[in-house]
Amino acid sequence: MRGIQSALEPAGAQAEQIARLWDVFLITATVVWLLVMLFTIAALLRRRPEIVPNATSPRVRNAVVAATGLTVLTLFALLTASIFTTRGIASVPDRAIQIAVTGKQWWWHVEYDDRDKSKRFTTANELTIPVGVPVTVHLRSADVIHSFWVPSLHGKRDMIPGKPPSTFTFQADKPGVYRGQCAEFCGYQHANMAFWVTALPWPEYARWVEASRQPSRIPSTHTQRKGQEVFMNSPCPLCHTIQGTPANGKTGPDLTHFASRRSIAAGTFPNRRGFLAGWILDAQHMKPGSQMPSITLDQGDLEPLIAYLESLK
Amino acid sequence: MTPQRRAGFSPPIHGRGGLKPALRLALVALVLLSCEREERRFREMPSAAGRRNAERLVSLVPGPVTPDVKVDNPYGYNAYAISEGKRLFTWYNCQGCHANGGGGMGPPLMDERWRYGSDPEQIFATIMEGRPNGMPSFQRKIPEYQAWQLVAYVQSLSGNVPKDAAGGRQDNMQVRKQEQALPDLEPEREPAPVQ
Numbered sequence: 283m284r285g286i287q288s289a290l291e292p293a294g295a296q297a298e299q300i301a302r303l304w305d306v307f308l309i310t311a312t313v314v315w316l317l318v319m320l321f322t323i324a325a326l327l328r329r330r331p332e333i334v335p336n337a338t339s340p341r342v343r344n345a346v347v348a349a350t351g352l353t354v355l356t357l358f359a360l361l362t363a364s365i366f367t368t369r370g371i372a373s374v375p376d377r378a379i380q381i382a383v384t385g386k387q388w389w390w391h392v393e394y395d396d397r398d399k400s401k402r403f404t405t406a407n408e409l410t411i412p413v414g415v416p417v418t419v420h421l422r423s424a425d426v427i428h429s430f431w432v433p434s435l436h437g438k439r440d441m442i443p444g445k446p447p448s449t450f451t452f453q454a455d456k457p458g459v460y461r462g463q464c465a466e467f468c469g470y471q472h473a474n475m476a477f478w479v480t481a482l483p484w485p486e487y488a489r490w491v492e493a494s495r496q497p498s499r500i501p502s503t504h505t506q507r508k509g510q511e512v513f514m515n516s517p518c519p520l521c522h523t524i525q526g527t528p529a530n531g532k533t534g535p536d537l538t539h540f541a542s543r544r545s546i547a548a549g550t551f552p553n554r555r556g557f558l559a560g561w562i563l564d565a566q567h568m569k570p571g572s573q574m575p576s577i578t579l580d581q582g583d584l585e586p587l588i589a590y591l592e593s594l595k
Numbered sequence: 596m597t598p599q600r601r602a603g604f605s606p607p608i609h610g611r612g613g614l615k616p617a618l619r620l621a622l623v624a625l626v627l628l629s630c631e632r633e634e635r636r637f638r639e640m641p642s643a644a645g646r647r648n649a650e651r652l653v654s655l656v657p658g659p660v661t662p663d664v665k666v667d668n669p670y671g672y673n674a675y676a677i678s679e680g681k682r683l684f685t686w687y688n689c690q691g692c693h694a695n696g697g698g699g700m701g702p703p704l705m706d707e708r709w710r711y712g713s714d715p716e717q718i719f720a721t722i723m724e725g726r727p728n729g730m731p732s733f734q735r736k737i738p739e740y741q742a743w744q745l746v747a748y749v750q751s752l753s754g755n756v757p758k759d760a761a762g763g764r765q766d767n768m769q770v771r772k773q774e775q776a777l778p779d780l781e782p783e784r785e786p787a788p789v790q
Contacts, residue, residue, distance in 0.1 A: 517737050520687060533686045575738045 287461040289433040293481070294454045296371040296436045303367040310360060371436070378416040378451055381409060385421070385428030385441045385464065388471035388572060389535055389548035394491070395420075403494050404523070406535030407548045409479045410494075412487035413457050420447035429466035432479050438465045454481035461549070470571035476549030497526025498538045498594050509590025512583045517575065524594065534574070540594045547572065558588055633760070635675045668715035670740070670747045674760040680748025681762055683741055692729065696752040701729060707753040718746045 284291045292298040336342070380395040392405045411417045421430050423441040431438040436452035454460070464475035482490060501507045510527070513519065519529030525538040543553050547569050551557040560567070562584070565574035579587065614622075670676030684690055692701030707713050711721045722742050725732030733742060751761050 515735065517735070520736055575741060577738065 286459060287433050287463065289437075291434060293434040293456045293458060293460060294436065294452055296452045297434055298455075299367050299370045300437055303363060306363050307360060310356060314356065372450075374418070374449075374451055375416045378418040379411065380418050380420065381411075382420045382422065382447065383409070383430060383441075384424050385430070385468070385475075386424045387426065387469050388464070388475040388569075390475075390477045391424070391535070392477075394494070401495055403525075403538075404536040405494065405539065406543075407477045407545065408543055409462075409477065410487065410490050411454055411479060411481050412484045413454055413481050415484070416451050416453045418449055418451045420449050422447045426468050427466050428464050428468050428475070430462065431465035432460050432462035434460040435479065440466055454479070457481050457483055459544075471569055474548060474550040474569055476545075478544050478549065493542075494539060498524045500526070501590055501593055503589070503593075505586045505589045506593045507590075509586035509588070509593075512579070512587045513590060516579065516583075516587075517577060521573075537591070537594060541592050542595050547574070555588060555592070558591065559584060562587065633673050633675070635673075665714075666716035666719070668719075668743055668746050668750075670743045671715060671750070672756050672760045673747060674762075676744045676747045677751050677756065677760055678748075678762055679741075680744035680746070680751075683737075683745055684748055687733070687737065687745075689745070704749055704752045707750075707755055713750070713753075715743075715746050715750070718749055719743065722746065 289297065289304070290301060292301045382393040382395060384391040384393075390407050392407070392409055394403050394405075396402050409417075409419075419430065421439055421441040423443040425443060427443065428441040429438050430441060432452070435454055436450065439448060439450050442448070458481055460479045460481070462477045462479055464472055466472075468475065501510050513524075514527065514529060519527075519531055521531040521534035523530050523532065523536045523538065525536075529537075541553070545551060546553050546557060546561055547565070550569055551561065557568075561574070562577050563579070564576045565572055566576050670680075684695075692699055693704050694701075696705040697703055698705075702710065709718075709721075711717060711726055719742055721730060722745055723732065723734045723739075725734075747756075750756060754761075
């Protein structure tokens with residue numbers, strides 16, 4: 283019921299409304315169920331009357347009319363509650379942070395928009411948002427249908443390939459880390475297509491944005507420099523981008539600030555040395571079917587490569 | 596009506612004999628045959644496992660004359676590999692010059708006669724080593740198995756793969772008729788104007 287990925291523990295205005303609607307439905311359905319059970323049991327226990335009332339007798343008719351009326355009324359009340367909730371969560375604020383999220387098999391491409399093109403930046407599998415400020419996500423898909431779902435913050439929204447981006451707005455009211463998950467079966471690694479949403483107070487968020495706009499750190503030690511050389515001369519830059527270096531591949535996640543992320547492979551493994559080494563050398567064993575190929579490195583190249591990637595804060 | 600029929604719920608009972616056991620066995624064997632059409636590998640072969648230098652760029656070799664080593668594409672005629680090769684063809688910007696097989700800045704690939712050979716190992720060498728006047732070398736830039744997947748796809752462009760392995764559809768501009776294309780429809784004739 284509780285946790286970082288629970289619709290029953292809402293952390294934002296939209297999720298709160300959905301949770302309240304859930305409460306209304308749950309309570310109503312419980313009452314209806316209890317009433318139905320009560321009447322059923324009563325009917326079972328009741329003795330058959332001496333004179334069976336005619337189906338057209340006023341007593342029977344009144345009972346049927348009352349039950350039908352009550353059912354219609356209940357359903358109508360639920361419909362009204364549902365419509366008001368939908369209206370409530372569909373409101374679009376004037377000013378919101380704009381983030382474009384593209385679902386890919388099996389990870390999330392995240393782009394922070396800005397009027398000033400030089401201030402746009404790209405990351406992957408993680409959204410960082412400010413607390414108490416609405417965020418509008420523009421959802422697209424690059425291949426098959428995915429669905430964007432952060433239960434703690436909002437409902438689901440499908441990402442349909444070949445369609446203009448669908449947008450929806452949510453807001454986190456409590457700082458924290460929330461987990462999102464692809465909610466539409468999208469292939470072999472659908473279950474391992476997760477992401478994180480970190481809600482920070484505004485000053486910290488502004489600092490994070492400023493840091494994310496910077497190009498990657500320049501390697502400072504000998505090992506890191508060697509690692510960068512390995513990176514550039516291996517298959518890596520054909521798919522990955524590191525801002526500030528010649529690596530500008532667009533088909534894989536952007537690695538400019540890779541070391542600041544919580545996880546690798548779209549929330550599948552923690553971003554730690556051992557997992558990273560395994561991921562580079564044998565991604566097909568850790569997440570079979572993913573687009574990351576298993577890479578063969580020369581002896582002694584792995585250590586510097588990881589040192590370099592870990593320096594990309 | 597027999598009493599058995601009147602029971603109503605009992606399933607229809609086959610008469611004795613039915614299919615001959617040998618025929619049944621043959622049918623089962625036939626069904627089983629379809630199981631192993633091809634293998635989709637998740638663990639690719641490690642790079643350079645014994646096949647480096649198997650593809651020679653020139654026919655001149657020192658020492659005694661030895662027969663050429665024929666190298667088969669480990670992914671030849673494999674539907675999954677061909678579709679992967681198709682994806683990589685775009686990812687690695689092959690279509691930037693070869694334009695989905697029709698050719699552009701680079702030569703077309705829709706036929707099967709190529710300047711540097713159309714055998715799998717020759718295409719592999721072309722991709723890995725590059726060729727003069729524009730073809731870049733992908734050596735150490737892509738894993739070897741991906742180069743072989745590209746070879747499988749490039750060979751399928753000329754229609755030289757069985758129907759069950761060839762890609763079913765193409766989203767790009769067509770350079771040739773699709774494997775699974777429907778036959779052309781006769782264009783509807785306008786009725787002649789009445790004089």
